[in-house]
Amino acid sequence: MVENDDVTIEQTLVLIKPDGLVKSLTGNIIDKLSESELVIVGAKVVSVDRELAETHYRDLKGQKFFDELIEYIMGTYHTKRVLAMVYEGENAIKRVRHITGDTNPESANPTSLRGKYGRITTSGVFENVVHASSCPEDAKREIQLWFKPHELTKVIYDTREEEVTKRETVWK
Numbered sequence: 001m002v003e004n005d006d007v008t009i010e011q012t013l014v015l016i017k018p019d020g021l022v023k024s025l026t027g028n029i030i031d032k033l034s035e036s037e038l039v040i041v042g043a044k045v046v047s048v049d050r051e052l053a054e055t056h057y058r059d060l061k062g063q064k065f066f067d068e069l070i071e072y073i074m075g076t077y078h079t080k081r082v083l084a085m086v087y088e089g090e091n092a093i094k095r096v097r098h099i100t101g102d103t104n105p106e107s108a109n110p111t112s113l114r115g116k117y118g119r120i121t122t123s124g125v126f127e128n129v130v131h132a133s134s135c136p137e138d139a140k141r142e143i144q145l146w147f148k149p150h151e152l153t154k155v156i157y158d159t160r161e162e163e164v165t166k167r168e169t170v171w172k
């Protein structure tokens with residue numbers, strides 16, 4: 001986060017969740033988010049494993065909906081894909097949350113993404129098609145969890161150099 005006198009340039013993590021992908025809402029969601037006039041500085045499709053899911057939602061561990069939430073974000077009910085994106089710009093967190101709408105799709109503004117496209121399952125989980133970071137601390141933690149420095153078009157947090165030796169699958 002960079003601050004000067006009157007603007008706060010922020011980054012925020014946006015996830016199009018598996019229900020958003022399976023309902024072919026990617027285009028609609030990105031189109032609506034473009035109203036924010038923010039810039040995408042990273043994007044990739046991710047197959048979410050349990051470790052990533054539980055780390056992302058670690059603050060909700062203990063909630064009655066936690067286990068189902070983990071299955072939901074892993075794609076057990078829809079497709080094993082999430083589109084992860086980093087948006088950057090003035091007041092990015094608030095702007096994106098405004099477009100995203102309330103957590104509960106039933107109380108979300110009907111023109112927000114969650115109001116338009118979300119649903120509540122019969123077991124009570126909010127399938128609300130998108131995730132958006134809720135504060136700068138969460139945004140930093142979440143962006144660093146989902147993206148490596150080189151996957152973003154610019155350096156937004158401090159980095160360090162490290163020797164890494166590992167086997168990797170490459171194209172034949």
Ligand code: UDP
Pocket residue numbers: 060065069102103124125126127128130131132134
């Ligand atoms: N969630 C749910 N039931 C609840 C609260 C949350 O199913 O009563 C799910 C919902 O998919 C939500 C996610 O858990 O997006 C994370 O919850 P959080 O409170 O962080 O809401 P958000 O930041 O996504 O608006």
Ligand code: MG
Pocket residue numbers: 134
């Ligand atoms: Mg949250």
